[in-house]
Structure formats: structure tokens, C-alpha cells
Amino acid sequence: MHLARFPRIFAAHLPTPLERLDRLSRELGGPEIWIKRDDCTGLSTGGNKTRKLEFLMAEAEAMGADMVMTQGATQSNHARQTAAFAAKLGMGCHILLEDRTGYAEHNYNDNGNVLLDTLHGGTLARYPGGHDMPGEMERAAEAERARGKKVYTIPGGGSNPTGALGYVNCAFELLAQANNGALRIDRIVHATGSSGTQAGLVVGLKALNANIPLLGFGTRAPQPKQEQMVYDLAVRTAEKLGCPGVVSREDVVADTSYVGEGYGLPREDTIEAIRMFAELEGLLLDPVYSGKGAAGLIDYCRKGRFRKGERIVFLHTGGAVGLFGYDRFLTAGDAATAVAA
Numbered sequence: 001m002h003l004a005r006f007p008r009i010f011a012a013h014l015p016t017p018l019e020r021l022d023r024l025s026r027e028l029g030g031p032e033i034w035i036k037r038d039d040c041t042g043l044s045t046g047g048n049k050t051r052k053l054e055f056l057m058a059e060a061e062a063m064g065a066d067m068v069m070t071q072g073a074t075q076s077n078h079a080r081q082t083a084a085f086a087a088k089l090g091m092g093c094h095i096l097l098e099d100r101t102g103y104a105e106h107n108y109n110d111n112g113n114v115l116l117d118t119l120h121g122g123t124l125a126r127y128p129g130g131h132d133m134p135g136e137m138e139r140a141a142e143a144e145r146a147r148g149k150k151v152y153t154i155p156g157g158g159s160n161p162t163g164a165l166g167y168v169n170c171a172f173e174l175l176a177q178a179n180n181g182a183l184r185i186d187r188i189v190h191a192t193g194s195s196g197t198q199a200g201l202v203v204g205l206k207a208l209n210a211n212i213p214l215l216g217f218g219t220r221a222p223q224p225k226q227e228q229m230v231y232d233l234a235v236r237t238a239e240k241l242g243c244p245g246v247v248s249r250e251d252v253v254a255d256t257s258y259v260g261e262g263y264g265l266p267r268e269d270t271i272e273a274i275r276m277f278a279e280l281e282g283l284l285l286d287p288v289y290s291g292k293g294a295a296g297l298i299d300y301c302r303k304g305r306f307r308k309g310e311r312i313v314f315l316h317t318g319g320a321v322g323l324f325g326y327d328r329f330l331t332a333g334d335a336a337t338a339v340a341a
């Protein structure tokens with residue numbers, strides 16, 4: 001089990017801080033809430049994809065790629081961080097964006113992450129919702145290869161065993177931080193989507209025998225599918241890392257009750273969570289991922305599903321740039337319109 005034998009380009013600001021949220025903890029009354037600041041990984045405002053891209057982009061560079069290609073939703077944070085990383089390495093970057101919300105306004109379609117994708121020199125192609133995006137990307141990559149380009153394709157969210165190594169590394173980093181600070185972590189929670197974050201974390205935690213339960217709050221798929229995706233990727237990641245069989249099915253837990261109408265569509269409790277973190281802690285969440293993860297965390301606290309004094313680490317996966325694409329939900333006094341698509 002040697003993470004160091006995989007090619008990696010060090011670009012993230014690590015270790016990300018681990019901080020206690022005093023005002024939020026007091027407000028919620030029960031557990032002691034901490035935050036692992038992966039919104040501070042540094043690259044183009046940061047976020048969880050930077051850790052995955054350290055391993056993915058190293059693979060791209062090792063195969064001599066002059067262009068990377070990836071795909072995601074219009075306000076994809078992964079697309080933005082990929083475009084930034086490609087810029088840093090002097091590679092081309094082509095991004096396929098899928099409209100998963102149907103929002104027509106300028107800010108959703110061209111501001112926020114989309115603005116930064118192009119600012120970093122990425123080129124964009126847009127597709128309507130429900131498209132076969134992985135297939136579309138493979139076709140686009142073949143077309144570039146026919147023109148002599150060396151293209152490295154990255155799956156949506158950077159979620160494959162190579163990308164998940166970034167979150168194995170995060171688990172190692174977090175446990176080291178906790179040990180150094182004599183902090184007992186009772187549970188880790190975070191938003192889960194394309195599954196690389198949770199898969200990497202669960203492999204890292206199990207490989208080190210940490211005995212810390214991990215809970216993913218879903219942002220897209222229903223629970224059985226989400227857990228299966230995470231588990232399948234965790235199995236493949238563990239094999240790659242050289243510790244096959246370290247993760248069992250029951251280590252993978254996702255609660256998808258806070259997804260709402262679907263991917264990228266915020267609920268009222270998503271917006272409430274964004275407001276609470278902003279007003280109580282000066283922290284920025286996002287409407288697609290971390291806001292839904294935090295809504296789950298808040299609801300669990302209110303329902304007494306965590307023990308009093310339990311130390312919970314909320315992994316902040318980033319995404320705040322997306323706020324500028326979702327301003328319609330956030331303008332003062334408009335919280336009540338959150339569920340109206």
C-alpha cells in the first residue's frame with residue numbers, strides 16, 4: 001500500500017486546514033462540528049477535484065498528452081479545476097457540458113464556473129440533458145486524435161481509481177492531522193456525487209484501520225445506486241493501491257434524502273444550509289453539493305441522530321463559485337422560491 005509509487009503533480013495547497021465550527025455547533029446543540037477545508041485546495045478557488053487531478057494529470061503528462069478532455073454539468077466544479085490544471089501544465093482542455101437543470105438565465109449558463117472554464121482557456125461544447133456524455137466525449141476525443149492530438153480523457157468528476165487516490169491521500173492527511181492535534185474523530189460526513197471522494201476516503205480509512213464511520217450525503221443518484229457506485233469504485237481503488245478486499249459493502253453508507261428534485265436543483269434546506277454556514281461561520285457552501293451535504297448534517301443534528309459531544313468532521317468539498325450561477329435562489333428575501341425550478 002504505497003501511494004508514493006503513483007505519478008502525482010503536486011498542485012494542491014495541502015494539508016487543508018481542519019477547524020472547529022463553534023457557532024454552528026452551538027446553534028445545532030448536540031455534536032461538536034469540525035470542518036476539513038478542501039474548499040481551500042488553492043487551484044482556481046479550490047475544491048475536491050484538485051486532489052484527484054494531482055494523480056489524473058500526472059497520468060496525462062506521463063502519456064505525453066497535449067490535451068485533456070472531460071465532461072460534466074454546466075456548473076461543473078470539476079470542469080473548472082481541470083481547465084485550471086491544464087492551463088498550469090500548458091495543455092489544451094476541452095469540456096463537454098450537459099444541461100441538467102434547464103435554467104435559461106445568463107448567470108447559470110455563462111457565469112460562475114463556466115466563466116472560469118473559458119478564462120483558463122478551456123473550450124466548451126454544450127449538450128442538452130439526458131445525453132450519453134461519456135460516449136459523446138469518446139467520440140470527441142477520437143475526432144481530435146484523428147487530427148493528431150494526444151488526448152487524455154477524464155471521466156465526469158474525475159472519478160476512477162486514479163482520481164480516487166487523491167481521496168485516499170486526503171484520508172491519510174486527515175488522520176495525521178487528528179493524531180497530531182490529539183483529536184478524536186467520531187465520524188466524517190460529506191457530499192457524494194460521482195463517488196470518487198467517498199470511494200477514496202473509505203479505502204484510506206479502512207487501509208489505516210481508522211475505525212471512523214463515513215457518511216456520504218447524496219446529490220444525484222438514489223441510495224442503492226449511489227452506494228453501489230461508491231463500493232464498486234472503492235473495490236477497484238483498493239486493488240490499484242495494493243490492498244484488495246479492504247473495503248466491505250457495509251462500509252459504504254450514503255443517505256440520499258436531501259437530493260430533492262434532482263442533480264443541481266437546490267431544495268429549501270439546501271439554501272438554508274448555505275445561509276447558516278455563511279451567517280454563522282463566514283463559510284461559503286454551494287447549491288449543488290456541499291449545500292446538500294450540509295443540509296443532511298444539519299437535519300441529522302436536529303433529529304438527534306448524532307450523540308451529544310460526538311466529534312463530526314464535515315469535509316467541505318468546495319463549489320462556492322457555483323453560487324454565482326445560482327444567484328436567483330440567493331438574493332435576499334427570495335429563500336422561499338428555492339424549490340421553484
Ligand SMILES: *Cc1c(COP(=O)(O)O)cnc(C)c1O
Pocket residue numbers: 047048049077078157159191192193194195196197198286289290317318319320
Ligand atoms: C464533485 C463535487 C462533489 C462530489 O464529489 P464526488 O467525488 O464526485 O462524489 C462534492 N462537492 C463538490 C463541490 C464537488 O464539486
